[in-house]
Amino acid sequence: MKEITYKEAMDELQSILSWLDSTQPDVDEMEKKVKRAVELIDVCRKKLSRTDEAVRKIFEEMD
Amino acid sequence: MENALSLYELNRLIKAGLQDAFPETCWVSAEIAECKRNYSGHCYLDLIEKKENSDQLKAKTRAVIWADAYFPLSLRFEEMTGTPLGVGQKILAQVEVNYHELFGLSLNIVDIDPSYTLGDWMLRRQEIVRHLEADGVIDMNRELEWPALPQRIAVISSEQAAGYGDFMNQLESNGFAFYVKLFPAVVQGNGAEESILSALDRVAARLDDFDVLVLIRGGGAATDLSCFDSYALCSALAQFPIPVLTGLGHQRDQSVADRVACVSVKTPTAAAEFLSDSMSRQSELLGSQAVRLKESVSRLLMAGAANLEQSARRLDISSRSILQRAEMQLESLHIRLKSQTKQSLAAACHRLELTAKEIDSYSPRKQLERGFSITTSAGRLVKSVSDLKAGDELETRLKDGTVKSTII
Numbered sequence: 001m002k003e004i005t006y007k008e009a010m011d012e013l014q015s016i017l018s019w020l021d022s023t024q025p026d027v028d029e030m031e032k033k034v035k036r037a038v039e040l041i042d043v044c045r046k047k048l049s050r051t052d053e054a055v056r057k058i059f060e061e062m063d
Numbered sequence: 064m065e066n067a068l069s070l071y072e073l074n075r076l077i078k079a080g081l082q083d084a085f086p087e088t089c090w091v092s093a094e095i096a097e098c099k100r101n102y103s104g105h106c107y108l109d110l111i112e113k114k115e116n117s118d119q120l121k122a123k124t125r126a127v128i129w130a131d132a133y134f135p136l137s138l139r140f141e142e143m144t145g146t147p148l149g150v151g152q153k154i155l156a157q158v159e160v161n162y163h164e165l166f167g168l169s170l171n172i173v174d175i176d177p178s179y180t181l182g183d184w185m186l187r188r189q190e191i192v193r194h195l196e197a198d199g200v201i202d203m204n205r206e207l208e209w210p211a212l213p214q215r216i217a218v219i220s221s222e223q224a225a226g227y228g229d230f231m232n233q234l235e236s237n238g239f240a241f242y243v244k245l246f247p248a249v250v251q252g253n254g255a256e257e258s259i260l261s262a263l264d265r266v267a268a269r270l271d272d273f274d275v276l277v278l279i280r281g282g283g284a285a286t287d288l289s290c291f292d293s294y295a296l297c298s299a300l301a302q303f304p305i306p307v308l309t310g311l312g313h314q315r316d317q318s319v320a321d322r323v324a325c326v327s328v329k330t331p332t333a334a335a336e337f338l339s340d341s342m343s344r345q346s347e348l349l350g351s352q353a354v355r356l357k358e359s360v361s362r363l364l365m366a367g368a369a370n371l372e373q374s375a376r377r378l379d380i381s382s383r384s385i386l387q388r389a390e391m392q393l394e395s396l397h398i399r400l401k402s403q404t405k406q407s408l409a410a411a412c413h414r415l416e417l418t419a420k421e422i423d424s425y426s427p428r429k430q431l432e433r434g435f436s437i438t439t440s441a442g443r444l445v446k447s448v449s450d451l452k453a454g455d456e457l458e459t460r461l462k463d464g465t466v467k468s469t470i471i
Binding site: 007010021034037041047055059 | 342367
């Protein structure tokens with residue numbers, strides 16, 4: 001599976017937040033969505049501050 | 064010939080003639096073609112004037128700024144224009160026309176009006192801006208969306224430049240992940256334009272690897288920045304397919320490169336700060352969304368709990384009312400039972416009475432009252448004459464007494 005991009009992760013996070021704001025709580029569904037949202041926040045945070053080895057390698061190998 | 068002049072005499076005459084013609088200083092506009100300072104601090108220049116729209120020279124004269132005049136004059140020039148005096152600049156200079164018998168004609172510059180140079184630049188810039196506008200490219204880079212995470216950075220700068228070091232230090236100080244690739248170029252003075260254009264080509268060849276292009280310049284003393292006002296370079300920057308960030312380190316007004324870049328800041332350090340700030344904003348956004356998530360969840364859970372409690376209360380209330388109804392039903396059944404029992408008893412009593420009466424009507428006493436009598440003989444009921452013979456004693460019971468008789 002292709003790694004999720006920052007923008008995709010942010011978009012998905014947004015849509016979960018709007019779902020939470022707009023819907024009557026379905027607790028089972030909520031649990032799933034919140035779990036996913038926490039994952040997405042974690043992915044995004046890592047992208048901000050942790051070096052992606054694959055990208056670093058591309059930059060090092062450049063001419 | 065007797066009246067022939069010696070060269071010295073001729074030159075003295077020229078000198079005297081010139082002094083008569085230019086008794087005072089005058090202002091002259093010209094372009095600097097050469098500009099060199101020697102060890103003693105004097106500045107020697109070649110001033111030129113070109114034919115209109117051409118590089119062909121129309122006039123050329125040597126000039127000098129003596130060391131004692133150079134210091135205040137160049138300081139003021141640099142303060143106002145942001146660059147030192149240099150080749151290619153158009154200046155308006157106050158000059159003494161000097162002629163020396165040995166060294167010939169030279170203009171002694173006593174003052175320079177920097178606003179003329181500024182005006183000339185502004186005109187040139189405006190012209191290039193107009194040109195880029197007419198091409199329809201001037202806002203192309205500015206209209207690109209600045210990426211949320213400007214992490215993969217192509218830098219065009221000079222490797223040795225202090226500005227590049229400042230940029231890298233600042234970038235590494237914030238703890239965000241950045242990937243920087245330097246595309247070295249000469250970024251000031253001669254050859255800068257071609258050098259930067261070729262670096263742009265090298266970045267353009269691998270656009271997919273980069274989020275943004277950063278163009279930064281040395282820093283330190285102000286130098287000739289005219290390349291950042293060049294049409295070819297600014298046109299290429301304006302049309303560059305990824306957002307360009309400039310930090311050219313000049314104090315005064317914007318160059319055309321700054322005008323066309325997606326984002327323009329003053330220094331390389333500020334450029335690095337801008338990149339870090341972009342990341343900080345995302346970091347804050349993430350933080351606030353984590354808070355929002357928590358709030359939403361606890362709000363929904365609370366709403367759920369309240370819902371549950373309400374349901375429990377409703378359940379309690381409805382079960383109580385069901386019990387009450389059942390009790391009432393039971394009560395009314397009880398009452399009905401009691402009254403119906405009473406009624407049934409009364410009816411039974413009544414029927415009993417009637418039966419008693421009926422039974423009573425068959426009793427011997429009743430028959431006697433009606434006028435019938437009962438006859439017995441020797442204790443037996445006499446029902447037929449055949450039961451009797453003469454001499455038998457009869458006992459006859461009537462309503463009000465008994466008669467004894469004998470059959471004869």
